[in-house]
Amino acid sequence: MPPPFPTVALTPLTDRQTARIRLYCVPPSGAGSEFFLPWVTEFSALIDLVAVQLPGRGSRIGEPSITDISWAAAGIAEAIAADLSHRPPADGFYAVFGHSFGALLAFEATHRLRADLRTEPDLLALSAVPPPNRAGLDDHIARNLGSGIAAITEIMGWEEPTDDALTRTVYTPFLADAVALLQHTRQIWPPLRAQLSVFGGNDDPMVDPESLHEWSACTTAGTRVHRYPGGHHYLRTQIPEVVAQLTQDLLAAYRNPAWRPGSV
Template sequence: MTPQAPFPAPELNRLTDRQTARIRLYCVPPSGTGSEFFLPWVATFSALFDLVAVDLPGRGTRTGEPSITDIGWAATGIAEAIAADLRHRPPADGFYAVFGHSFGALLAFEATHRLRSSSRTEPDLLALSAVPPPNRDGLDDHIAHNLGSGIAVITEIMGWEAPADDALARTVYTPFLADAVALLHHTRQEWPPLRARLSVFGGLDDPMVDPGTLHEWGACTTADARVHRFPGGHHYLRTQVAEVVGRLTDDLLAAYRSPASG
């Protein structure tokens, strides 16, 4: 008998379905959210880009499913979903990239290494937002220090307004708490450097990630790494979609025109 999987698998949601796009971008949302987090991006990216977002169980359209509480399991599932998508529907020029914000950035980083080790592929560009480099204190430390401070602090960490009723609170906080458990149980691995280019984004006033350390992500690749800092805190991205997408577009096009050496 085949053992039952401990969690439902991550899924992909095609936000644009642009079959003639030259660049495919897989997007991993932050804690507690689903693919809907990236809907504001759709109108901002040109037709050159095809946007595909990750949907994790327990949030968004998958609210009724149990959340994943293991980062390794989630990252492996994301890598498998991306690898299957690349096989069944390869990008027009074979170029693809991965982006993640906050908890989603950690998942994107872990999934990228699993793509390389299991599927012998890695993105042409990996973009990471609001996440400390591996050699620094992680999001897990911030969670550990503040989780016992109550709902107000949790709401601040998530970057949302407090839910108006109990039913909505369960919908909002349950996946976040599952992600907190995953972070607190996570053991960081030492990965060899990637070949992919890196784009690193962060807020100048982020209490969870020191913006002065973002350049240290450069040690995680043999290619070049660009760092972009924006006004705001951990969730600077929500109020500066056009600015972030503009910088990301520049980096994607630069990588597309001049691929990193293998």
């Protein structure tokens, strides 16, 4: 039988021959790899950017969306592992970043990289997502989904489309992600060895900023927490600041790795 969903793809955003670090980026709900295009000019030549491209959004808008988080996370892990094997990064160093729903996928994919594929990033960076012991994004979705398009628009931080075709294009992948969240069963994972960088907005209605430090329980390595002005989508107006801080964390992890492959 054919698989229930299309496969996950990767989109290289840069091709930097002098890069020492490869950063895999997972976009938020409803967004494609183009979400990270503004990052390209902000990062130095030391960092190569690769974005996850899920079906149903961006350049893959005509494909059915994945409505199962475990399937999506496994697909992301397999795509990253294949890319690492096909073109190993300099010194073997790589990192994973995700924002909001993409952060949940990044977290789950990192555990699958470790459990199933015997690799793990040196740094995992998570933005606008509550720690596993707290109420998740699914709870916020469940409370607000019945309020209709206006509530979804507020959650996503978008302006409401006026064209019906555009509405379908914009909201269909978001609704698929909402289904994935609502039917997802959280799994208890062992602590990672990767260093963690956690980002969030001071006024995020979906993620208590005071809880972000609790992510430290998810790793045996160090955790850095960074907070910025703004709500759940603070990242859209703080790109230079977030990229500068993420660059610092990446370079710190590169110079002082918490672990190296082969030490499983």
